[in-house]
Structure formats: C-alpha cells, structure tokens
Amino acid sequence: MRIYFCGSIRGGRQDVNIYQRIVKKLQTYGKVLTEHVSHGDISEKGEDSALKGDRAIHDRDMEWLVAADVIVAEVTQPSLGVGYELGRAVAMHKKILCLFRPSSGRVLSAMIRGADGDSASSALQVRDYSEDEVETVLQEYFSSLTPNVETR
Numbered sequence: 001m002r003i004y005f006c007g008s009i010r011g012g013r014q015d016v017n018i019y020q021r022i023v024k025k026l027q028t029y030g031k032v033l034t035e036h037v038s039h040g041d042i043s044e045k046g047e048d049s050a051l052k053g054d055r056a057i058h059d060r061d062m063e064w065l066v067a068a069d070v071i072v073a074e075v076t077q078p079s080l081g082v083g084y085e086l087g088r089a090v091a092m093h094k095k096i097l098c099l100f101r102p103s104s105g106r107v108l109s110a111m112i113r114g115a116d117g118d119s120a121s122s123a124l125q126v127r128d129y130s131e132d133e134v135e136t137v138l139q140e141y142f143s144s145l146t147p148n149v150e151t152r
C-alpha cells in the first residue's frame with residue numbers, strides 16, 4: 001500500500017514529533033511516500049529549495065498523490081499546502097483520513113470537517129483524537145479499509 005502523509009511544513013513545524021509517531025505507525029501498513037514531512041531537520045523554510053525548487057517539490061508531490069492508495073493528513077497545525085493536497089486528493093476520489101487534536105484549542109476549517117460525508121464509507125473522514133491514542137486511531141482506520149485497497 002502506498003500512503004501519502006500530509007503535515008505542515010511552511011505552515012509551522014510545532015507538531016513534527018507527532019508527525020514522526022504517525023509516520024512510524026503508517027510504515028507498518030505500507031510505503032510512506034512523503035516520509036520527509038516528519039523529518040526533524042526540515043524547518044519551516046521547507047526542503048532546501050536551492051537544491052530542488054518549489055516547482056520540483058510541487059510536481060514530485062502531485063505524482064506521489066496520484067500514486068497513493070490512501071492519504072493521511074495531520075490537520076491540527078493549519079497549512080496551505082496540506083489544504084491544497086487535500087483538495088486535489090478529493091478531486092482524485094482518494095481515500096483520506098484527516099487527524100485533528102481538539103486539545104490544541106483550534107477549530108478545524110469547515111472546508112475540511114465539512115468534506116466528511118459523515119458515514120463510515122465516506123471517502124474523506126475526519127477523526128478527532130488525543131496524542132496518546134494516535135496509534136489506535138490509525139489501527140482502527142487501516143483495519144476498516146476495504147480489502148480491494150492493495151496491502152503492502
């Protein structure tokens with residue numbers, strides 16, 4: 001299974017430790033195409049754009065998004081890039097799990113929470129969670145995926 005993980009980079013790196021926990025768990029289900037999002041050495045300036053350039057980052061990430069079987073996004077720290085990735089993924093009819101921590105005191109954008117169709121089979125699902133239950137929430141989601149989503 002190919003998994004695209006979305007998390008804030010230029011939107012702020014406050015949650016990088018939780019991104020690391022999420023990616024570690026996701027790697028037990030398949031290949032995480034965007035593992036770099038969880039790397040502690042990527043600052044809020046982003047990947048080294050002198051080397052890659054923003055267009056190269058965008059085009060690579062869109063290729064990965066097309067290739068992905070499932071998208072998992074940590075949406076607590078607001079990020080334009082994550083919002084863009086989610087909009088593109090919805091248009092591609094991908095399966096999407098958005099993870100939000102209400103303990104942050106933030107209120108999730110209506111454009112994300114409102115995209116959840118509210119049924120267990122909805123393509124985009126929003127799960128409120130607390131940090132200590134992150135692995136359990138991921139386990140529940142991946143065990144509920146239909147068997148025709150290719151595994152490993």
Ligand SMILES: O=c1[nH]c(=O)n([C@H]2C[C@H](O)[C@@H](COP(=O)(O)O)O2)cc1CO
Pocket residue numbers: 005006007008009010011012034037045046047048057061078079080081082085
């Ligand atoms: O350097 C980068 N590399 C990269 O892969 N991204 C992608 C992956 C993240 O899920 C998302 C973060 O967007 P933003 O930087 O606007 O917070 O965009 C974003 C940047 C910087 O915008």
